[in-house]
Amino acid sequence: MFLDAFADALLLAFSPEVIFFVAIGIAMGITLGAIPGLSGDMAIAILLPVVFVLEPAAALGLLTGIYKGGMFGGSISAISFGVPGTPGSAATAIDGYQAKLNGTPNKALNTALYSSVIGDSTSDLVLIFLALPLAIVALTFGPVEFFALYAFSLLLISALTKGKVAKGVAMAALGILLAMIGRDPVGGSVRLTFGIPELAGGLALIPVLVGIFAVSELIIQLGRAWLERAQRITAETEKRAESLLGDYDPAKDKLTFAEFRATWKATSIGTTMGTLVGALPGAGSSLAAFISYGLAQRFSRKPDEFGKGSLEGVAAAEAGNSATSGSTLIPLFAFGIPGSATAALFGAAFILMGMTPGPRLIYDHTDVIYALFLILIYANLINLVLSHFLLPLYSKIAMIQSRILLPIVCVLAILGTFAAGNSVIDVYVLLFAGLFGVVLRLYSFPLAPLILGFIVAPGAERALRQALLIGRGEWTSLLSSPIAIGLYATAAIMIITFTFILRERK
Amino acid sequence: MFLSKLKLKATAATAAAAMMAIAPTLGAASPLGSDPLRLVIPFGPGGGSDITARVLSATAPEFCGPRIDVVSMSGAAGLEAVNFVRNAEPNGHTLLVSDYGPIVTSGYIDDVDWSHDDWQPVMNFTEWQPTVYTRPDHHIQTIDDWMAYAEENPDTVTFGHASPLGIVHLPLILLEETTGIQNVHVPTSGGGETRSLVMGGHIDLGMTLPASIAPEVASGELTALGVFSEERASQLPDTPTFRESGYDVVLPAWLMIFATTDVPAETVEFLQDCFMEALESPTAQAMNDRVNAGIEPLNSEDATTLYQNTVASIGNILRDIGEIE
Structure with a gap:
């Protein structure tokens, strides 16, 4: 029975048609993911009707390809322009963009690729072999445990901004405040909108993310270019003909095996955390990336390099976000619970093909699901090969002079933001967030805690208030779970030891 | 802004046209012309409303003429979608697919510049039993x-x-x-x-x-x-209704297609006819069974009665609990 099904699945998964669609999907995903604002999720949503025309395995292959490609594609623009292409790659932008500014975009991109593929493959294997036990663990996460997890990640990141802990915590708090605009999750009343009805649904993640990180950077670079130009006009303009690529030397920018090996620990941390966080319904890839980044910095031998272009930072963040990609499907396969937007879309795809997500799925449609498992694994290889050829090209794009690149990225950011929610208001939010980001950058406030606060706050607030509702208003109920106590204790221990280590170093 | 919208539309159009190699269109006979119809849903993609709307968008072009796109706008808790349809040209090309939340409940409790009378049901897809x-x-x-x-x-x-x-x-x-x-x-x-x-x-x-x-x-x-419905749910034949158990509480949720009232009556009627016809086609029936959408279409008139009843009963509940005056 098992062998028969497996043989059928092999035939399905490795049919030329399916391989073709997986490859197309990955190429599309990488490209879309690299455009700020556009993510794999959006492409999946648009392409959902393919399930009506393609065979199930081919349709799932296409969607899987887009998803995986998009996951990695986000890191391309994060590294090249400091603009996270997808919410998941926000943490990648911290060190990736610094690496690019140091003149090594190719190293950063390759690190991102390899750690991404490692994280993703591991997570897929966990999905295939450990879905059920992990899903049962995930169910033990209720409001109390989720709040502890959110608090843990916030503490980790904001207290980590070394030398400026106060600024880090302040930015996280500001992020939380921004996320509270909109509808109260319990009472349903509208708050902090200052009477603007368009804000009733709150600020959307993509415009805030792209605005704070990207538009602000664009504005600053534009200002700088303007200044330089004003100075240069007097000094003749013939230099312009120089070269499109400036003085970038690709030969010096190759990732060596030793360098890659040095990121191994960070990649493992990212892979583990990503897989675990991904399996929790509702936690998401950006949270996984930030937690991985924070932990990798804690455990790194060179924590000082984080934030200055550390390849470890890139590896942890990328492994972290990519490792959610397999495990996010665990609750869907085990219980039919969509744990993330992506899982919801895959769930919809299953339903549209007449397959009901849940534990019966694998028994009722064994061949298709085994084929999907195979696709999940080999799509990573295709991603590796495709990206290997595309990356040199992308790192050259990253080094194109900014006066040519900036307007293009700017237009893409606006287009992408609009397309993500079909909303003009999002575009205003984007531009406003950009101006706000300029102010923050000028006074050197760290941006990552702000974004993490913004990402975490809705879930954290809901978890806290659910926990208090269920616990009849007793705050002690927040300590009623061993998992929660463990998380708080770990956070406390880590912060204390880290503070001591820092003191001793001085 | 306008330009970028156009571009997006064009790309989406090519993509959708390429993907859905749908049966021969009767475009020439349709009073709707060849511009695509948009079914706007006030929720994120992938949910029940999206899936149900897609059954229609995949089958109705054959009967209605133009292509049909499902557009998801979940901004401002769904109000952005409602306002978008409200402000669109009243030619029947932009329609809202919604449950009673963003229309009936929001019409009462949110600060909106339309009233319940500004909407007319084109048809009802289904009744969901909470x-x-x-x-x-x-x-x-x-x-x-x-x-x-x-x-x-x-x-x-x-x-x-x-x-x-x-x-x-x-x-x-x-x-x-x-x-x-x-x-x-x-x-x-x-x-x-x-x-x-x-x-x-x-x-x-x-x-x-x-x-x-x-x-x-x-x-x-x-x-x-x-x-919470008058009759048991077809997907849950063994589950009693609250009414059967002696608690007279009935509040089913529906999924309706709405046009604004300034859309000409003959356009609404044409849409109703071709939508209903499409949903009765064997393809649509097969898809409905496959995705378990439970589609049982009601025409515009019946849907309007249902809509008005819901407006009244939701109003009563909200008044009882002091949400509205």
């Missing part, structure tokens, strides 16, 4: 268990219900108004979260729509207590 459920090892297994326990222990049963005042929360409020029992209302981010909280033992009961729990109820992994 269903109360729990895990099979919970001590509450029937409506009577729940009532008895809640009466003895008021404010102890925890109940997960998605967003406040939504289609799986108002029935609970109505039930409490009618019977006097009190529960702890726990809002969640949606059906998925409610379900993991119920299955993980963090809350006692939850409310959802039949399609999302029917397979688990059939296999014994979840217990459905009761449905």
Whole structure:
């Protein structure tokens, strides 16, 4: 029975048609993911009707390809322009963009690729072999445990901004405040909108993310270019003909095996955390990336390099976000619970093909699901090969002079933001967030805690208030779970030891 | 801005046209011309409304003429979609597909510049029966268990219900108004979260729509207590209605296609006819069975009656609980 099904699945998964669609999907995903604002999720949503025309395995292959490609594609623009292409790659932008500014975009991109593929493959294997036990663990996460997890990640990141802990915590708090605009999750009343009805649904993640990180950077670079130009006009303009690529030397920018090996620990941390966080319904890839980044910095031998272009930072963040990609499907396969937007879309795809997500799925449609498992694994290889050829090209794009690149990225950011929610208001939010980001950058406030606060706050607030509702208003109920106590204790221990280590170093 | 919109539309058009190699169109005979129709849904993609709308968008072009796109706009808690349709040119090309939340409830409680009379139903897809459920090892297994326990222990049963005042929360409020029992209302981010909280033992009961729990109820992994409708849900034939159990609480949710009232009557009629015809086609029937959408179309007239009744009953509930004057 098992062998028969497996043989059928092999035939399905490795049919030329399916391989073709997986490859197309990955190429599309990488490209879309690299455009700020556009993510794999959006492409999946648009392409959902393919399930009506393609065979199930081919349709799932296409969607899987887009998803995986998009996951990695986000890191391309994060590294090249400091603009996270997808919410998941926000943490990648911290060190990736610094690496690019140091003149090594190719190293950063390759690190991102390899750690991404490692994280993703591991997570897929966990999905295939450990879905059920992990899903049962995930169910033990209720409001109390989720709040502890959110608090843990916030503490980790904001207290980590070394030398400026106060600024880090302040930015996280500001992020939380921004996320509270909109509808109260319990009472349903509208708050902090200052009477603007368009804000009733709150600020959307993509415009805030792209605005704070990207538009602000664009504005600053534009200002700088303007200044330089004003100075240069007097000094003749013939230099312009120089070269499109400036003085970038690709030969010096190759990732060596030793360098890659040095990121191994960070990649493992990212892979583990990503897989675990991904399996929790509702936690998401950006949270996984930030937690991985924070932990990798804690455990790194060179924590000082984080934030200055550390390849470890890139590896942890990328492994972290990519490792959610397999495990996010665990609750869907085990219980039919969509744990993330992506899982919801895959769930919809299953339903549209007449397959009901849940534990019966694998028994009722064994061949298709085994084929999907195979696709999940080999799509990573295709991603590796495709990206290997595309990356040199992308790192050259990253080094194109900014006066040519900036307007293009700017237009893409606006287009992408609009397309993500079909909303003009999002575009205003984007531009406003950009101006706000300029102010923050000028006074050197760290941006990552702000974004993490913004990402975490809705879930954290809901978890806290659910926990208090269920616990009849007793705050002690927040300590009623061993998992929660463990998380708080770990956070406390880590912060204390880290503070001591820092003191001793001085 | 305008330009970029156009561009996007064009790309989407090519993509969709390429993907959906749909049967020969009757474009020439259609009074709608060849511009595509847009079904705007006020929710994110992938949910029940999206899936149901896609059954129509995949089958109706053959009968209506132009291509049909499903556009998801979840901004401003769905109001952005409503306002978008409201402000579109009234030519019947931009329609809203919504449950009563973003139209009826929002029309009462939110600061909007339209009234309930500004909308006319084109047709109704289906009626969903909000269903109360729990895990099979919970001590509450029937409506009577729940009532008895809640009466003895008021404010102890925890109940997960998605967003406040939504289609799986108002029935609970109505039930409490009618019977006097009190529960702890726990809002969640949606059906998925409610379900993991119920299955993980963090809350006692939850409310959802039949399609999302029917397979688990059939296999014994979840217990459905009761449905808030006049008749039992077809996907849950063994689950009683609250009315059967002696609690006269009926508040089904529907999924309707709306046009604004300034769309000409003949356009609405044409849309109604071609939509209904499309949904009766064998392809649509087969898709409906496959995705378990439970589509039982009502024409514009019947849908309008249903809509007006809902406007009245939601108004009463909201007045009772002091949400509105």
